[in-house]
Amino acid sequence: MTSDAVTPVLAHVDAHLDESLERLMGLLRLQSISTDPAFKAACDKTADWLVEELAEMGFDAAKHPTTGHPMVVAHDDEGEGFHVLFYGHYDVQPVDPLNLWNRDPFDPAVEETPAGKVIRGRGAADDKGQLMTFVEACRAWMAVHGTLPIKVSMFFEGEEESGSPSLIPYMEAYGEDLKADIALICDTGMFDPQTPAITTALRGLAKLELVITGPNKDLHSGMFGGAARNPAHVLSRILADLHDEDGACTLEGFYDGVPELSNAQKAQWENLGFDADGFLGGVGLSVPAGEKGRSVLEMVWSRPTCEVNGMTSGYTGAGFKTVLPSKASAKVSFRLVGTQDPQAVLKAFEAHVAARIPKDCSFQLLDTEGSPATTMEIDHPAFEAARQALSDEWPKPAAFIGCGGSIPIAGYFQKLLGMDSMLIGFGNDDDQIHSPNEKYDLTSYHKGIRSWVRVLDALSEI
Amino acid sequence: MTSDAVTPVLAHVDAHLDESLERLMGLLRLQSISTDPAFKAACDKTADWLVEELAEMGFDAAKHPTTGHPMVVAHDDEGEGFHVLFYGHYDVQPVDPLNLWNRDPFDPAVEETPAGKVIRGRGAADDKGQLMTFVEACRAWMAVHGTLPIKVSMFFEGEEESGSPSLIPYMEAYGEDLKADIALICDTGMFDPQTPAITTALRGLAKLELVITGPNKDLHSGMFGGAARNPAHVLSRILADLHDEDGACTLEGFYDGVPELSNAQKAQWENLGFDADGFLGGVGLSVPAGEKGRSVLEMVWSRPTCEVNGMTSGYTGAGFKTVLPSKASAKVSFRLVGTQDPQAVLKAFEAHVAARIPKDCSFQLLDTEGSPATTMEIDHPAFEAARQALSDEWPKPAAFIGCGGSIPIAGYFQKLLGMDSMLIGFGNDDDQIHSPNEKYDLTSYHKGIRSWVRVLDALSEI
Numbered sequence: 001m002t003s004d005a006v007t008p009v010l011a012h013v014d015a016h017l018d019e020s021l022e023r024l025m026g027l028l029r030l031q032s033i034s035t036d037p038a039f040k041a042a043c044d045k046t047a048d049w050l051v052e053e054l055a056e057m058g059f060d061a062a063k064h065p066t067t068g069h070p071m072v073v074a075h076d077d078e079g080e081g082f083h084v085l086f087y088g089h090y091d092v093q094p095v096d097p098l099n100l101w102n103r104d105p106f107d108p109a110v111e112e113t114p115a116g117k118v119i120r121g122r123g124a125a126d127d128k129g130q131l132m133t134f135v136e137a138c139r140a141w142m143a144v145h146g147t148l149p150i151k152v153s154m155f156f157e158g159e160e161e162s163g164s165p166s167l168i169p170y171m172e173a174y175g176e177d178l179k180a181d182i183a184l185i186c187d188t189g190m191f192d193p194q195t196p197a198i199t200t201a202l203r204g205l206a207k208l209e210l211v212i213t214g215p216n217k218d219l220h221s222g223m224f225g226g227a228a229r230n231p232a233h234v235l236s237r238i239l240a241d242l243h244d245e246d247g248a249c250t251l252e253g254f255y256d257g258v259p260e261l262s263n264a265q266k267a268q269w270e271n272l273g274f275d276a277d278g279f280l281g282g283v284g285l286s287v288p289a290g291e292k293g294r295s296v297l298e299m300v301w302s303r304p305t306c307e308v309n310g311m312t313s314g315y316t317g318a319g320f321k322t323v324l325p326s327k328a329s330a331k332v333s334f335r336l337v338g339t340q341d342p343q344a345v346l347k348a349f350e351a352h353v354a355a356r357i358p359k360d361c362s363f364q365l366l367d368t369e370g371s372p373a374t375t376m377e378i379d380h381p382a383f384e385a386a387r388q389a390l391s392d393e394w395p396k397p398a399a400f401i402g403c404g405g406s407i408p409i410a411g412y413f414q415k416l417l418g419m420d421s422m423l424i425g426f427g428n429d430d431d432q433i434h435s436p437n438e439k440y441d442l443t444s445y446h447k448g449i450r451s452w453v454r455v456l457d458a459l460s461e462i
Numbered sequence: 463m464t465s466d467a468v469t470p471v472l473a474h475v476d477a478h479l480d481e482s483l484e485r486l487m488g489l490l491r492l493q494s495i496s497t498d499p500a501f502k503a504a505c506d507k508t509a510d511w512l513v514e515e516l517a518e519m520g521f522d523a524a525k526h527p528t529t530g531h532p533m534v535v536a537h538d539d540e541g542e543g544f545h546v547l548f549y550g551h552y553d554v555q556p557v558d559p560l561n562l563w564n565r566d567p568f569d570p571a572v573e574e575t576p577a578g579k580v581i582r583g584r585g586a587a588d589d590k591g592q593l594m595t596f597v598e599a600c601r602a603w604m605a606v607h608g609t610l611p612i613k614v615s616m617f618f619e620g621e622e623e624s625g626s627p628s629l630i631p632y633m634e635a636y637g638e639d640l641k642a643d644i645a646l647i648c649d650t651g652m653f654d655p656q657t658p659a660i661t662t663a664l665r666g667l668a669k670l671e672l673v674i675t676g677p678n679k680d681l682h683s684g685m686f687g688g689a690a691r692n693p694a695h696v697l698s699r700i701l702a703d704l705h706d707e708d709g710a711c712t713l714e715g716f717y718d719g720v721p722e723l724s725n726a727q728k729a730q731w732e733n734l735g736f737d738a739d740g741f742l743g744g745v746g747l748s749v750p751a752g753e754k755g756r757s758v759l760e761m762v763w764s765r766p767t768c769e770v771n772g773m774t775s776g777y778t779g780a781g782f783k784t785v786l787p788s789k790a791s792a793k794v795s796f797r798l799v800g801t802q803d804p805q806a807v808l809k810a811f812e813a814h815v816a817a818r819i820p821k822d823c824s825f826q827l828l829d830t831e832g833s834p835a836t837t838m839e840i841d842h843p844a845f846e847a848a849r850q851a852l853s854d855e856w857p858k859p860a861a862f863i864g865c866g867g868s869i870p871i872a873g874y875f876q877k878l879l880g881m882d883s884m885l886i887g888f889g890n891d892d893d894q895i896h897s898p899n900e901k902y903d904l905t906s907y908h909k910g911i912r913s914w915v916r917v918l919d920a921l922s923e924i
Binding site for chain 1: 497498555556558562624625651665667669671676677678679680681682683684685686687688689690691692694695697698699701702703704705738741742745746747748749750751752753758761762765766767769770771772773774775776777778779780781782783784785786787790791792793795797820821822829865867868891894895896897898899
């Protein structure tokens with residue numbers, strides 16, 4: 001069902017897709033890697049870019065400094081009635097290992113692939129391509145009708161990929177400026193390339209870096225090997241012991257607050273016809289690695305995880321160096337569900353390490369950070385309106401789904417501003433976000449813009 | 463007991479120590495890192511440097527090309543009777559992590575330390591400082607007496623720190639040119655700073671790099687975490703399982719061929735008064751990490767070891783990246799004793815990995831390499847002559863000792879040229895070879911030169 005107001009806007013989107021794409025390319029060229037201080041100026045420039053684009057469209061847009069990377073906030077109050085706050089992030093993940101990219105990650109291009117056209121570049125999917133679907137939908141509405149059908153505010157941060165250190169302080173100070181009837185967050189995926197989705201369950205995240213020190217300097221393994229404690233061995237034991245033989249995490253109390261799926265939810269997920277073999281097969285795997293007796297969908301949507309994201313010790317360059325390393329370190333993260341307490345998980349990890357650290361080694365936990373899981377309230381009429389609008393655009397009807405990723409902002413909007421969030425995104429499982437050769441399907445971009453045109457219209461009717 | 467011939471040579475050494483030191487500094491400035499192809503030209507230049515020095519002294523010296531770095535061979539046949547071949551290596555270990563050095567590793571200097579003057583720089587102890595003790599002893603003999611007291615050949619390789627790939631082919635082709643009554647090898651240490659040593663037992667070495675592949679690319683841990691196999695977890699399990707709770711290596715058949723110390727040997731080592739607490743305490747440790755029930759001296763001299771020298775997986779840069787890595791790898795080496803078979807150890811490691819690798823992960827073993835342990839025959843009269851000469855130079859009498867390091871050349875000399883080796887070196891435990899801030903005590907250099915003067919004289923008497 002497509003209203004009279006929507007039809008010419010969709011036609012405008014189709015006719016001007018190349019310009020929308022050009023603008024996205026401009027945004028993708030900006031090297032806004034938030035975690036690396038070397039790219040601080042690039043992050044700032046990216047915020048400026050957004051402010052200029054939004055101001056040119058007619059938004060009241062401004063860059064707001066923080067102790068880290070700036071926030072971008074924009075308002076258009078000319079629409080009537082319902083008020084949405086759209087959230088996205090303009091920062092991106094680091095790009096290494098660079099040699100695995102098929103092109104410069106910051107020189108984006110549309111590439112032909114066997115599965116169709118894709119936009120290749122760092123941030124294409126996470127989150128620049130996604131946030132631009134909403135910006136371009138607004139642009140088309142304004143171009144055709146002069147004004148938007150509802151009140152729209154936008155809120156873009158530049159620290160999402162580096163733990164959002166400025167987010168809570170900013171929201172505590174300037175929350176009033178961000179309040180709306182509902183938040184829209186575009187940082188999630190489709191259920192599959194034909195099936196759009198509204199994500200209603202998000203896992204939380206706890207993370208840390210563990211550094212173990214043994215000898216006070218790197219040693220010659222021939223001279224000291226056998227007698228001196230090797231921290232690489234200690235770290236291996238600690239990491240190996242994080243999981244039991246059935247794939248469960250062994251941390252004390254880890255599963256406290258992990259809810260069992262209701263039978264109704266289980267049935268709904270089973271009816272989705274999720275292709276577990278295809279999901280794993282697409283990345284070269286065949287055997288689910290998680291807890292025995294759980295489906296793959298449960299593993300990634302409703303069960304907590306414990307993963308080593310990186311580890312290093314000793315000599316890792318070319319050739320061989322028979323060194324006995326002084327230090328060994330690992331970056332470890334946990335995806336949390338239900339009411340799992342991130343601080344309790346971090347404490348349990350610390351106890352796990354302390355119980356396995358030999359008398360003459362020491363350890364540090366660095367950069368510890370945690371945010372709990374979030375479950376959306378879907379009673380708000382915006383959910384059904386958006387589900388209908390998405391179903392009108394895509395081949396298959398939209399689904400309410402879970403998501404393995406962590407998007408703490410939804411929890412913060414609820415807690416700090418009393419505002420529900422609706423998560424709609426157009427990513428696909430093979431987008432390779434956080435990896436080399438990140439891409440966003442051209443279809444995701446094009447139909448993503450069209451989807452928001454429909455959602456804006458649908459929200460004006462509730 | 464110092465002979466009439468020796469006294470003026472020792473006086474010459476003392477009077478010209480500064481020039482000897484200047485020459486060593488020149489050699490230390492050459493960046494001969496053999497394992498890194500970027501330093502190939504520097505290795506070649508270092509060989510040229512040695513040829514020039516030796517030719518200037520009167521040796522018939524030449525550089526011999528190999529498929530890797532060149533060999534340097536020099537002869538002086540003017541002496542009478544006994545003929546020694548002196549072996550050393552002119553290549554050095556890589557220098558990273560560079561930020562832990564207190565100076566540019568290739569800009570050497572004499573530094574004052576609380577324990578006395580040291581020569582600081584990469585290769586100062588391993589092996590440029592050591593090989594120069596012999597070269598400078600010869601120079602002093604020739605300066606004072608015109609000729610050396612015995613026949614001397616020298617043989618320097620440039621690949622010792624990168625597995626000596628050209629050594630065996632070279633010795634097979636040109637072995638006749640290297641044959642002598644005995645080989646002298648200067649790449650080992652003192653028993654302690656007061657006690658010189660002749661090393662009579664060397665451990666062998668087996669090494670490899672293990673690379674485990676799980677998913678075919680790095681994944682987003684939120685999207686795939688829990689369901690996708692994480693190769694960092696697999697690697698941790700494999701490495702953790704290499705040792706049991708008592709510190710013994712768990713590889714099948716690993717201790718085959720490991721001899722027990724004779725009671726006599728055990729008694730001799732106990733009498734050395736080795737300070738195990740000081741040995742470990744010097745590197746910030748207090749608890750021996752090796753097999754339960756073994757002394758620290760056994761651990762480092764007579765027991766085999768299994769050590770992780772390096773490992774890496776996933777994101778190891780600054781900040782955090784919630785990646786689920788595609789690969790995880792480790793460099794592992796084994797020190798071997800007795801008649802342990804390096805190939806059997808490598809095979810046992812492969813079986814250990816194969817038994818722990820999940821169905822949908824794969825693994826590769828790269829750069830596998832092995833050499834067996836060596837025990838010297840000390841019946842040759844040169845051993846007693848040298849022991850006496852060393853005892854004359856140093857505060858305490860010389861000891862016959864074991865060594866944790868691996869110096870495969872001694873085994874090759876025996877096997878390919880039927881030639882016994884005598885290992886005499888002046889390094890100390892705190893020389894930080896293979897580590898940042900490598901040094902060689904000025905005393906090691908000065909008294910090392912004087913020691914060789916005495917040994918040359920002693921060998922002319924047998």
